[in-house]
Each structure stands twice: as C-alpha cells, then as structure tokens.
C-alpha cells in the first residue's frame with residue numbers, strides 16, 4: 494500500500510449527491526497520512542455542510558474567494574502553491590465546462606487556474622449528462638492539458654437512471670491517487686540504454702478478409718514505450734495492428750502477425766539492454782492461408798480449422814546464450830494469477846513477469862486501466878489498479894531497478 498504520509502492534497506468539492514462520499518474520502522485520505530484542505534463550491538454546500546469537512550479534515554474549509562478572514566489565514570494563491578495535488582471529487586458537468594474554458598468565477602475555479610499542481614478529476618453526474626458530446630469534449634480538452642480523469646463508474650444512479658456517472662468509491666480513488674505520487678523513473682536515468690517493447694495483438698490471416706486475433710489495444714505497451722523514452726532510453730516499439738499514435742521520440746516498427754513480430758523482435762533484441770513483451774501474441778495461426786475468400790458453400794466454415802503453433806517470441810529471446818537482454822514478459826490471467834504467471838516465468842526462462850489481473854473487465858485488455866503484480870525470482874510486488882499511463886512509469890521503475898542494478 495503506497496503511503497500518502499505528508500502529501501498535501503487540495504480537495505475541491507462540487508455540487509452533487511456524490512459529495513456525501515467525499516466526506517468518507519477525506520477520512521480515508523487522512524488515515525493514509527495525507528494533509529487535506531477542502532474547498533467547496535456554493536453548490537456543494539447545498540449537499541454537505543462545510544462543518545462536516547472541517548471536522549473530518551481538521552482544518553478550516555475554504556468556500557469564498559472574497560473572505561477576508563480566510564485570506565488572512567491562508568490566501569488563495571498561497572493555497573494554490575501549497576497543494577501537491579488538486580483533486581476535485583465530485584466534479585460536476587458544470588464545473589468540467591468551466592475548467593475546460595478557464596473560468597475563475599469562484600474560489601475553486603480560481604485555484605485551478607492558479608495552481609501548478611497536477612489536476613485529478615472524479616466526475617459524478619447523470620449518465621446522459623456524462624455521455625453528452627459537450628461534456629465529452631470538455632473532458633477531452635482537460636485530458637489533453639494533462640488532467641487525470643478517474644471514473645466515473647457505471648451503475649444505478651440517485652436519479653433512477655442506470656449508466657456511467659457514479660463517482661468512484663473512495664477506496665478506489667485513493668489507490669489511483671496514490672500511484673500519482675509514486676516516484677517515477679527520472680528523466681535521463683536511462684540515457685544510453687536501448688529498450689525494445691512489443692505491444693498490441695497479432696492478426697493471423699485465414700483468407701484475404703478474415704483473421705484470428707484478440708482484444709489487445711496496445712495501450713499498455715505504448716505507455717511503457719512513452720515512459721521509457723521520457724526516462725531517456727532509446728526505444729524500439731514493435732507494434733501489432735493498433736490504432737494508437739506513436740509516442741514522441743520512439744522508433745516504431747509496425748507488424749501484422751506473430752511471424753513478423755518475431756522477426757522484428759529478434760533484430761531489436763540483438764541491440765537492446767531490456768526487452769519487454771507486452772504484446773498479446775496469437776499462440777496459433779491457421780496452417781493454410783487461403784489466397785481467395787473462403788466461400789460458405791465450400792463447406793469449410795463448419796469444418797475443422799487446422800492451426801499451427803507460432804514461435805514463442807519472448808521465450809526465444811530469454812533462452813539466448815549471447816546477446817541476451819534482460820527479458821520481461823506479461824501474463825494476463827483471469828484466475829490463479831500468481832500460480833500461472835510464475836509457471837510462465839520459469840517455463841519461458843524470463844527474468845521477470847508482470848502478472849496482469851484481468852478478472853475485472855475494467856482492467857487489462859482494451860481498457861485504460863490495469864492492475865498488476867511484478868514477479869521475479871526474488872519476490873512479488875503488487876501494484877494498485879491505475880491508468881496505464883500512470884502505471885507504466887511506476888512499472889518501469891520496478892523493472893529498471895532489477896535490470897540495471
């Protein structure tokens with residue numbers, strides 16, 4: 494469990510029924526050692542009284558931009574500078590719109606403009622409001638500016654609707670916030686190192702229009718590539734067919750099927766210090782690829798599809814006697830996570846394996862989130878569920894600590 498001891502969090506509360514959950518969030522954040530200052534919008538005060546937050550945070554609650562007494566104690570600019578993280582939970586559709594435009598019409602919106610701390614937003618609103626094109630455009634604008642959006646979760650809502658719009662539960666929010674404070678691999682730390690990463694699915698053709706594949710989006714591998722480049726490494730990203738932009742500064746090699754990925758990986762591994770296999774490679778491919786579209790009338794569709802085994806790319810690299818980089822695999826498992834991952838670690842002769850818990854459909858394949866346990870021959874380290882972009886930096890730090898110790 495990551496400690497939040499002495500972390501300074503400025504917690505904004507907007508109007509919404511979810512504000513009652515924020516009271517519990519404050520209590521739990523303080524239990525984890527964080528220092529909390531609460532800022533409430535006028536709307537939030539209609540749902541929960543400032544006194545509640547004052548009692549739970551142990552500090553005066555800030556509500557008014559033009560409050561001379563509050564300004565005398567800790568002025569709004571001072572408050573903005575004090576914060577190491579600006580968390581708004583819940584954030585309403587109205588507040589998202591104001592933040593996207595850059596309004597400074599109350600204390601909270603003003604603090605958002607004045608603070609250089611990372612902005613984390615936990616939306617809560619009616620499902621139709623969340624899914625409205627205007628709200629989605631505002632979310633995108635804020636994300637492009639670097640804001641982290643945590644949630645919302647789906648489920649039944651106070652208004653009776655069912656759908657996305659529920660604020661994430663406090664314990665889940667805290668786990669995700671904690672990862673934001675995880676120290677990351679420093680810029681320049683990997684200068685001179687070459688890292689090769691596989692990402693995405695492979696596509697094994699049956700005929701000119703059909704193929705076997707899986708739901709991998711490539712997000713995990715691409716996030717690792719971006720983190721490795723950020724830390725100064727030379728990065729080769731071997732990407733299956735995915736719809737993602739190339740991370741800045743990364744050399745990308747596009748491949749379609751397992752054989753192409755194998756060929757590209759072999760070459761990259763000759764020159765790299767660290768090889769990370771985040772791809773979901775198809776274990777088998779059709780024995781024959783029909784040059785013409787297979788016709789239903791030929792009776793082939795109900796017949797047996799003959800498959801042959803694809804080469805195990807990461808195992809081939811890990812089993813090398815020379816030009817062998819530190820080799821890390823992934824194992825996405827729906828059950829017996831550690832047992833299955835350990836079996837792959839030893840069978841493939843890897844140095845490390847990232848056990849990927851995909852029992853929760855919110856994590857893993859084609860999701861923005863992931864939850865992993867890092868396993869090597871010395872032990873295990875559990876990491877909380879987090880956005881792949883955040884997880885990648887923390888994960889890379891764990892890998893690098895072993896690979897280049």
Ligand code: PMT
Pocket residue numbers: 691692693694708709710711712713714751770771772773774775776803804805806807808821822823824825826837849857858859860881
């Ligand atoms: O792409 P995303 O949507 O972001 O999702 C990320 C992910 C869930 C795909 C990723 O985090 C992940 O877990 N990848 C491994 C998926 C998996 O279960 O692979 P596997 O158990 O089939 O293989 C284990 C390891 O061997 C993996 O490192 C894999 O890349 C590698 N392998 C497998 C088969 C093969 N022929 N060659 C390989 O190199």
